[in-house]
Amino acid sequence: MTRRRRTGSGGQVDRRGAISFCFDKRRYQGLPGDTLASALLANGVTVVGRSVKYHRRRGIFSIGSEEPNALVRIGNDGQPNTRATMVPLIDGLEAWSQNRWPTLGFDVFAMLGALAPLLSTGFYYKTFMWPRRAWKAYEHVIRKVAGLGEPPVRADPDAYEHAFGHCDVMVVGCGPAGLSAARVAADAGADVWLVDESPWAGGWLNRERATIDSRTGSEWAAAEIAYLESLANVRVLLQTTAFGYYDHNLVALAQLPAAGSAGRQRLWRVRASRVILATGAIERPCVFAGNDLPGVMLAGAARAYVNQFGVRAGHRAVVFTNNDSAYRTAMDLHDAGVTVVAVVDCRTAADPGVEEEIRQRKIPILKEHVLVCAAGGSRLRHVRVRPAAGPAGRSSRLKCDLLAVSAGWSPAIHLHAQSGGASTYDEATASVIPADNRQATHLAGAVCGRFGLAHCLDDGARAGAAAAAKAGFSCQPPRAVARSRLPGDAGEVAPLWAVPDSASGTAFVDLQNDVTGGDVEQACLEGYESVEHLKRYTTLGMGTDQGKTSNINGLAILAGRRGRPIASIGTTTFRPPYTPVTMGAVAGPEVRERLEPVRRSPLHDVHAELAAEFDHNGLWLRPAYYPAAGESMRDAVERETRTVRTDCGIIDVSTLGKFEVQGPDAARFMERVYVNRLTRLASGRSRYGLMLREDGMIFDDGTVTRLDESRYFLTTSTSHAAHVHEQLDYFLEICCAGMEVAVTCVTEYWAAIAVAGPRAPAVLQAVGVDCSPRIEQLPFMAVTTGTVAGIPARLLRISFSGEWACEIYVPARQSTHVWNELRRHGALPYGLEAMDTLRIEKGFIGVGAEANGRTTPIDLGFARMTGKTERHIGQYGLQRVHRNAGNRLELVGLLADDPGAAMNQGAQLLATQGQRGFGSSIGHVSSAAYSPTLGRHVALALLAGGRSRTGDSVYVADPLRGSKRDLRASVCAPCFYDPDGTRLQP
Amino acid sequence: MHLIECPWCGPRAQVEFTYHCDSEGLPRDWESEHETELHERMLNRTNAIGFHVELWNHAGGCGSWLLIDRHNRTHDIRSVAYACNGRSGGK
Amino acid sequence: MFSSHSRPPRYSAFNLLRHALTGNRHWSRAWRNAAPKDGYDVIIIGGGGHGLATAYYLAKLHGAKRIAVVEKGWIGGGNTGRNTTIVRSDYLLEENSRLYECSLQLWEQLSDELNFNVMFSQRGTVLLAHNEAQLAGVAQLGNAMRLRGIDAELLSREELREFVPVLDCSSATRWPVVGGLLQPRGGTARHDAVAWGFARAADALGVDILENCEVTGIGTRAGRVTGVQTSRGWIGADKVGIAVAGHTSQVAAMAGLRLPIETHLLQAMVTEPVKPVLDTVIMAGAYDGYVSQTDKGEIIMGAELDMYPSYSQRGNLPRIEKIARYTLSLFPSFGKLRMMRCWAGINDMTMDGSPIIGTTPVHGLFVNGGWCYGGFKATPGSGYLFADLLASGKPNDILEPFALARFDNGRYIDEAGTGPVPFRH
16 A cells, blocks of 8 residues: 555645554555544544454445444543544544454454354344353353453543533534524524534535535535634534424534543533424435445545545545435545545446536446445455346456445435424435424425535525524525535435345344344344334444444335335334433533532531531431541440430430411411311410321321411421422322412421430520520420520420420521530530431431321321321321231231340241241331440330230341341330320420 | 423423323322222223323423323423313412 | 134144144234124224233133124234333232232243243342441341242342442442342243233133224213224224323323323333343332343333333433433442433323323223323333233222222322322332
């Protein structure tokens, strides 16, 4: 290979510059304006990757995002499966080939090609079943051979952004149609966004030798884009893929930063009044033997590499086509110094204009000929052609190193289809084109199956005007449409999907997934003949290119095989994304530490200073315990528990949900919300309250305090606060619509500190509590207001520990002072763990543990609360559940025979020792703790028919955590400490 | 993602709203309904493909409870109204 | 009369070789392209995994002869082909546990049973716990499983780190992983193959699989089912079973039934394929999400529902973003992988989160639906049990609790404990 691949002039690369890059450790030179693909071609690199199944050598096949072959990894430990055609070349770029071992040139797995007949489509469904348990071993190997690139090992170091946008008109595609549309809409005054996946505006105008208004296509595009960028109402985003078209005109964009810049990938959600899809069309190949060899390329790509990058993809080219557009490839290659051996056209005639152009260049045209096969190794050596109608055996050989193929163009209807738009098969262009729109969409240019340059410019202007008008802008009549010339752009084709009798094992339909024409035929034979079955059975169109160049050929072969028109076969569904989008960009910045917000109590800093160990409770961080230096968790929790039982402890309960309910109908409202009777709750008194769901299960527990006749203060569990709010709000609005009540969430306004223990009244006195009656005389379940350490406070004489206790509610911002004063006067902090131990000793239920969403108040021993006859939430549900209840799980206490033996939350209960099997469990330990007060382990449990088993023995089984022997325990009432509640009283 | 025309806030993205239930799940008169009525509306649904009036809450916005007439396959929205005769509108 | 047909040859290595030597041009259909007959003993509506499995077990175990599966599109085209292919039996409630364990045991034999490799791969499923309360929850679950003879292992954070090296077990994340519950027998299967394998095996036993045959009505006379009206004409039957995940309400409505079901979308997505990096199934308790890697190398992810009813089968961007956020928080090295395809499954969510399988007020009409997002793993079990119900007319011990009547009796099977809010299960 001594002849230069790069032309002496032409194209949009900067021949004065030089860029150095690496591919598989070898260093190469490219030019500014190159893509990785064009630079590799310019350096004569023909093999760039290996195929998925047979590990066949593959070269660059296309010029755009439809690329099935040229997938590389960019950078060390970098992004795998990157299409070389979409990577702008930058200095120092490192790219690596994929899916080969040990090297691209010598790949051990290439031997799989020899086994191809055995590895026919779906072979894995028919084998690897013997011996029976061996699948795992087979699978291990299969997984290693499958896959494409190597996944990165390190955590992704990049940061990503999310952004939101709104516009009047979103134009997708920056080719002639898109530019024309954007200009008309922008001139009408609409806010226009113009996006294109390529780094260069202009689309095919950069890739063809077209003229518009006597300028070259690329010059015209550059001038148009410069004009548009100068307008304040236009935003142009290049290297930005509109990858998803969702409900109500939401378009998702993935924007790459400029090559080599330190910018971030950004995901846009843009809500557009109107969307113009000018997404163009994708050329499709033809199915014949050897159509995957390096050197076989889409005809449009072959001329695009010459025209845009000044790169000859080969020196001796054959063009094979069923349409006029590939004639331009012959012309452009010839004019760039490539020897064009022949144009092979399966049709009887081409457009006279393009035919004349070819004749002038003295290129032979083989009409009514087809290509039988391509042959070669790491590069193409020759192709064989024969008359289309002639006998299968007779063919002649054409020596070449580039085969440019065009079997027509498929409109890129992906976004249209995603938006819910219909599509239909068009005979003239042999392609699937859009039919009706579902959303506020306009289509322009090749995406509609109208391919001429003049058509595209015209269509674009019309769509731009229509979109602007619909978005409310009065529109000038479109400017005089530009005069343009591009020979042979009518777009009509003679359908040719696969060359008959050429469907050997190497005639590929899907290059990436190695699906051959034979595979499609075999799938039909086996009855996998609906498009979805074909796709799923053969994996056709399931690769990273999602079948952009292969689906239609597969469909057509299927239709032919079934003897039905293509139109009747249907298509597979077009799903987002249009092209694959980096996960990091989809996720955006809110990952890992920023995954969800952290809620912190107003006293958080105080806890942190005390070196508390924190636990997650929903979004909240709460102190679990406060270890002293060198103290274990168990020791700390025991110490804190004893403090409350014998001295004075304080705990931050600011995270509880807090609500004020007020209004003339507040009392009636409360009566409906809670299961217990509240009408006789006097002002200044509190009560423990249970809220049910309509199905009768406990929803939440907390306290209800009547502040005055028409005003209540509620607390709820931390974890359910948001749901309780929603339920109260819903119930008020929908079920009690006539009531005059307001529900206000006051969680954030109040901090709350529970002061508990026999010495609590003394500590409070010392701190200075000004209230009436005096705090130590405040009756149990009474409420008052006053000041604590000079701070205005609401004081509730309620207890969740079983000791004399008082909850102090103070304004959140003044809570630190109160907490510190309490500490200064001898109160010791305790955390969630000690609180849990205290409530288990008392048999108080925990939300999540006992109130697990499947238990009713009757199950948990609150039957007395439930007798109310007035309608309340959960009343009927409760009746239904208990009307014919069987052996429901009921709350009990458990004491192990061995007081030193621990029972763990989540252990199961058995009636007899060692029992196993379905039906053996009769309940489970719902909460458990070591009680320092009692000097033994205690547990609460949900036990089938539990209350009637009081005094019985059950067995506690905890095999998961390694307990060998089931522990015997006796069932008791669920209260282990001060059952009469004498310690609660003043 | 739907665009929902909140009568109080204007057009807003669906992520600001929470769906609560189909209007079949709402009580006609909560005060006077019977057990069978409650269970029928709590449990059973027509669940047909087509337009349904649904109760949504603009939880990430004004907090209004809204009845949205929405097609459950195309996601077209025919109307959005306050669930309670404008009562929510004052929030 | 039941038409005779030749049983297709069994798949074997020899068979593959023979076809390879003859250019793979002589394969026969995996299942016949059957034409509807006037009548059948049993008609199953729905050619998904459940329907086909039901037909197979009816023919295989109950000797039923005249069976048809009617499918409005192509078999396996509903949720069978849209799920994230996870198979496990880690359920807390006894009723669910019996059902899914029955299914898991059938999975373990399935490739052999069907002579079709459904690629059931017991790579283990791991349920992550992110705090002490969740850890206690998975311990309760694991103990319940172990007592029933179902495999379960509690993994500490260190054990998890070793078992799943790519998982971030550090505390540099919002919800650090504190442990997990491993079910070693859990894993994944090739979803399409399940439909095809059951179809092929059922067909070999004489079952007629009628594709492109949409049921438009259910005929009844005097409270008895008489057959189904379809796009390919009337087909009579004494017994009709409904197994149409995603459209249970619509088909049941043809017989005048109103069910405790609301239909929601579940989003799923895959990345581009990469070499093996994740060798088990991870289920994150923090958001009901699950992540695994397919044999082709794609990372497949799914998560919670869209939270509003829909039949659209379309992706929804905010939910996809959330799945990506949570996945990358667990697997920070996946940031550079690319999302390749998104789709949605239609989930018939029941009011208590458990399926409905049983008789209906119409004699001879049976329903099997409301699988929420748990249907795929139940496929063989559901078919096996539903076949038993169709054959005997009475639910067996496992199915009895799943009857529609449980809602009238308040005997909900509420695994999640979230109550009659279908999208919260």
